[in-house]
Amino acid sequence: MKRLGALLLAVSLAGAAAADDSAFTSSAGLGSAGGAEIYSHICQGCHMPEGRGAVGAGHYPTLAGNAALVSWQYVAITVLNGKNGMPAFGLPADQVMETRTVHLSDAQIADVVNYVRSSFGNRHKDKIAASQVAALPHPGVP
Amino acid sequence: MEREGASLSRRELLRMIGITAGSAAMYQAMDGLGLAAESPYKGPIDLQGAPQGASVLILGAGIAGMTAAYELRNAGYRVQVLEYNARSGGRNWSLRGGDTYTELGGFTQTCEFDKDLYINPGPWRIPYHHQGILSYAKRLRVALEPFFQVNYNAYLHSSSAFGGKPQRYREIKADYQGHVAELLAKATRQNALDAAVSKEDREKLLESLRAWGTLDKNYSYVSSDAGSDRRGYKKDPGGGLTARPVPSQPTGLHDILDSKLWQGIPTGDTYDMQTALFQPVGGMGRIGEAFGRELGALIRYNSKVTRIHQDDRGVTVNYVDTSAPDTALTAKADWCLCTIPLPILAQIPMNVGPAMSSAISAVPYAAAIKVGLQFKRRFWEEDEHIYGGITYTDLPITNIGYPNTGFFSSGKGVLLGAYIWGLNAMEFTAMTPPERVQRVLEYGSQIHPQYTREFDNGVAVAWHRSPFTMGCYGMWSTDARAKHYDDLCAIDGRIALAGEHASFIGGWQEGAVTSSLDAIGRLHRRAVAQGAKA
Numbered sequence: 085m086k087r088l089g090a091l092l093l094a095v096s097l098a099g100a101a102a103a104d105d106s107a108f109t110s111s112a113g114l115g116s117a118g119g120a121e122i123y124s125h126i127c128q129g130c131h132m133p134e135g136r137g138a139v140g141a142g143h144y145p146t147l148a149g150n151a152a153l154v155s156w157q158y159v160a161i162t163v164l165n166g167k168n169g170m171p172a173f174g175l176p177a178d179q180v181m182e183t184r185t186v187h188l189s190d191a192q193i194a195d196v197v198n199y200v201r202s203s204f205g206n207r208h209k210d211k212i213a214a215s216q217v218a219a220l221p222h223p224g225v226p
Numbered sequence: 227m228e229r230e231g232a233s234l235s236r237r238e239l240l241r242m243i244g245i246t247a248g249s250a251a252m253y254q255a256m257d258g259l260g261l262a263a264e265s266p267y268k269g270p271i272d273l274q275g276a277p278q279g280a281s282v283l284i285l286g287a288g289i290a291g292m293t294a295a296y297e298l299r300n301a302g303y304r305v306q307v308l309e310y311n312a313r314s315g316g317r318n319w320s321l322r323g324g325d326t327y328t329e330l331g332g333f334t335q336t337c338e339f340d341k342d343l344y345i346n347p348g349p350w351r352i353p354y355h356h357q358g359i360l361s362y363a364k365r366l367r368v369a370l371e372p373f374f375q376v377n378y379n380a381y382l383h384s385s386s387a388f389g390g391k392p393q394r395y396r397e398i399k400a401d402y403q404g405h406v407a408e409l410l411a412k413a414t415r416q417n418a419l420d421a422a423v424s425k426e427d428r429e430k431l432l433e434s435l436r437a438w439g440t441l442d443k444n445y446s447y448v449s450s451d452a453g454s455d456r457r458g459y460k461k462d463p464g465g466g467l468t469a470r471p472v473p474s475q476p477t478g479l480h481d482i483l484d485s486k487l488w489q490g491i492p493t494g495d496t497y498d499m500q501t502a503l504f505q506p507v508g509g510m511g512r513i514g515e516a517f518g519r520e521l522g523a524l525i526r527y528n529s530k531v532t533r534i535h536q537d538d539r540g541v542t543v544n545y546v547d548t549s550a551p552d553t554a555l556t557a558k559a560d561w562c563l564c565t566i567p568l569p570i571l572a573q574i575p576m577n578v579g580p581a582m583s584s585a586i587s588a589v590p591y592a593a594a595i596k597v598g599l600q601f602k603r604r605f606w607e608e609d610e611h612i613y614g615g616i617t618y619t620d621l622p623i624t625n626i627g628y629p630n631t632g633f634f635s636s637g638k639g640v641l642l643g644a645y646i647w648g649l650n651a652m653e654f655t656a657m658t659p660p661e662r663v664q665r666v667l668e669y670g671s672q673i674h675p676q677y678t679r680e681f682d683n684g685v686a687v688a689w690h691r692s693p694f695t696m697g698c699y700g701m702w703s704t705d706a707r708a709k710h711y712d713d714l715c716a717i718d719g720r721i722a723l724a725g726e727h728a729s730f731i732g733g734w735q736e737g738a739v740t741s742s743l744d745a746i747g748r749l750h751r752r753a754v755a756q757g758a759k760a
Contacts, residue, residue: 114649129593129655130330130690138330140693141310141530142570169569169697171590183701184592184648 114186119199122192127200130170135204148204156212157220159197163188165223175224190217267358267736271743273301273750280304280753282746283543283557285534286565287525288316290724290738292517293362294563294746295524301750306557307521308529308545310694314521315514316565317348317695318735321598321685322509329691335659338600338683342632343640344509345598347687349735350627350642351375354502356731358739359513363506366516373503373630376494377615380628383673384620387485392617392673397477398487400440400457404447405479407439415445449473490618498734505630513735529555531566534576536720561749565725565742567591569696578718585710589727591697593651595688597623597644597666604629604639605676621669622650638682643670655688662686700727715745722749 117125124133132138135147145152152158164174171185173193180187188196191214201208282298284291287309299305313319321327323339339345351373352359363370378399381392411432413419423431436445440452447453454460454473461472482488493499506512518525530551533544541562545555564571572587606612606628614630627642644666646654654662663684671677689698702711715728724745729737 125656126649126652127656129652129688130696132331136331138332138691138693140330140570140696141566142573142696144330144696166590168572168587169567169589169591171593171701182703183590185590185701186649186652 115189117192119192119195119197120203122188122196123199123203126186127196135200135206147200148206150206153201153206153208156197156201156208156210156216159201160193160212160217160220163193163197164217164220172223174222176222179224190214193217266740267356267361267743270361271297271747273297273746275754276302276750277753277757280561281306281540281559282561282563282749283308283541283559284563284565285531285543286316286567286725287311287314287514287518287521287527288565288725288738289318289359289362289514289517289735290565290726290742291316291563292514292521292525293358293739293742294565294724295521296362296517297743298746298750299521299524303753304559305524306559307525308531308543308557309525309527310530310548312527313514314518314525314527315511317699318510318514319348320344320346320509320511321687327685327687328693329659329688330693330696331691333659333691335685337598337685339598339640339685340600340638342508343600343629343638344511345596345640345642345685345687346505346510347596347598347689349510349733351499351503351505352735353498353500354504355497356734356736356739358743359735360504362517362739363513366513366520368512368516369507370504371507371631372614373505374614375499375501375503375616377612377628379610380612380615381617381619381626381673382487382490383617384485384487385672386620387487388481390672392619393477393485393487394458395490397457397474398482398485399491400453401447401476401479402482402488402491403456404439404441404453404476405482407435407441408445408447409479411435411439411441411445447476449475486620493616493618507631526557531574534562534564534574534721536562536577541720560720561753562721563742563745563749564721564723565738567695567697567725568700568727570694571723576721578721581713582716582718582721582723585714586723588706588710589700589702589714591690591695592699592701592733593648593655593688593690594698595644595646595651595654595662595686596642597662597684597686598640599643599663599666599670599677599684600638600640600682601676601680602638602682603680604632604635605680606641606674607634607639609676610674617673619669619673621672622646622654623666623669624650626670626673641670643667643684644686651688652690654686655690659686659688662688699733702732715741717745717748717752722746 130144131147137146138144166172173186173188175187177187194212194214194217198211281304284295284307287307291307295305295307321337322344323337323341325337326334328334378396380395382395382398383392414428414432439447440456441447442450451473453476458474459471460474463471528548529545530548531543531545535542540558540560543557568586568589569591612628613633614628617626623644625645629639663686667677667681690696714723722745724742726732726737728741731737
């Protein structure tokens with residue numbers, strides 16, 4: 085049992101390293117990513133570490149303490165469809181090439197919505213599930 | 227048709243088709259003659275008859291804004307340009323030693339390249355048929371030099387093929403071509419193509435396959451002098467007693483197919499990448515800098531637009547100086563050409579109709595990053611004989627671009643260490659600049675092991691963190707273009723938009739130039755129709 089535990093640990097460490105690395109080489113690594121990982125690998129590029137947002141000629145909204153996050157639907161619809169220059173992350177996997185964006189599953193979108201609504205000092209208690217994201221309008225669906 | 231004695235010139239033929247059959251037929255004919263796909267740039271714009279005292283306010287001193295300012299000024303308009311940055315050029319930009327760049331989030335980098343070394347974070351090549359941007363480079367006396375898209379001695383690299391060892395482009399190309407020619411010759415000789423190839427064409431096809439693929443007398447692709455003359459020799463021919471060349475061995479078809487390196491063969495075949503391509507001597511930013519010098523005091527820098535308002539008398543733009551953001555400033559003009567990138571424009575209050583407004587919000591911007599790496603010596607030239615051009619890899623860095631200038635110079639050199647799109651670009655954007663450089667070094671050292679020893683310093687520009695664009699360029703989907711493109715380009719009252727986002731040449735400077743000329747042509751006609759103070 086002990087040996088099996090050590091073996092499992094070794095496998096999961098290798099898996100973690102591979103997942104971390106493969107996230108940079110294909111959508112395969114992304115497919116298994118959860119909310120925190122998606123935030124730190126994708127969202128944070130614009131919304132910044134700790135959801136600080138940023139201001140230049142325009143701005144990226146601050147997510148920390150952002151009142152709009154009270155509505156999970158608002159956040160989920162924004163992630164699904166994009167907004168202004170922000171790409172849509174809810175396009176079907178076979179339609180992302182045209183605009184060089186990325187497909188996130190409904191479960192991943194639920195996960196990242198839950199993550200931003202419960203991180204950076206945000207304390208929204210209601211967690212959503214993939215089925216709730218699935219019920220929202222998706223882009224690229226005729 | 228240019229031949230002497232031809233009864234009809236090409237232009238005359240097209241004119242006749244246009245008259246008798248309408249413009250759609252003329253377009254088809256043009257397409258057949260290979261004309262329609264060219265940039266619509268047709269030489270300097272004619273803006274005669276500008277109304278006395280008429281004014282245009284231009285937002286953005288990038289290529290689109292400065293093209294407009296240059297032409298409208300020359301046509302007699304009163305012109306003012308507001309620019310967010312402290313420099314002209316926008317995405318036409320070179321980072322050089324001593325430059326500092328602060329991206330969104332406050333991450334500041336100082337470029338530590340040696341004198342005359344640079345990286346172009348934005349555009350870096352100009353195809354010969356982008357006659358608009360080329361003509362402005364010429365008029366502004368910006369010297370151009372060749373940009374090598376294809377270098378037969380650069381690499382195609384797959385991390386999972388050939389033990390991760392990079393392959394020379396010439397080897398992959400020659401072998402792929404040779405094997406395909408052999409297969410096709412075999413099928414032809416076994417009569418498998420009889421339904422598609424006439425008896426008469428059969429011999430011609432075989433002859434062409436032998437030449438195309440360097441096949442031997444039996445139509446086989448084997449090690450040979452002819453083959454080595456394409457893919458390179460095991461030992462090059464020389465002079466004297468060491469003269470005798472040794473031919474090289476082709477790589478097998480299975481290995482070529484399995485490696486997927488064939489994907490990299492046609493990179494120079496697309497219209498935008500076909501020889502000849504050019505780059506300004508000293509960096510792409512030389513064009514933006516020359517435009518800036520030419521326009522001088524017409525450009526007000528450090529100006530952040532906060533509101534755009536039009537009424538029946540003119541356009542009023544509120545802005546702040548970025549060094550004194552509490553002081554509200556105002557600029558007014560009869561007309562406004564707005565070249566502000568869409569992610570930013572979408573956040574600026576502007577009273578245009580719902581059609582233009584929806585269009586502005588309909589275009590996501592591409593994620594892209596570029597990383598410049600300075601090395602202590604030009605090892606790619608000294609050790610590997612790679613002079614300019616691009617290596618392509620399936621690693622996240624995607625490209626390694628070798629400098630197309632300063633060949634054989636001693637001292638340091640700067641590589642484009644990464645040019646990344648899509649998911650990988652998003653992930654690199656999410657890192658700090660030093661992390662990006664570090665990861666790019668790790669990946670690149672799989673192709674050039676010299677990286678580890680020779681690395682000096684680097685800079686990384688992630689376009690979604692660019693304070694003045696918030697993205698690389700507009701990524702139109704077919705659907706969004708069908709719904710919104712015409713509305714984006716149509717003049718709304720006194721306001722017209724321009725930039726690569728208002729073109730079918732997205733992400734290219736030619737899109738900015740041609741959209742700008744198109745927009746100011748229409749603004750001019752409207753201004754002339756309405757008189758000086760409509």
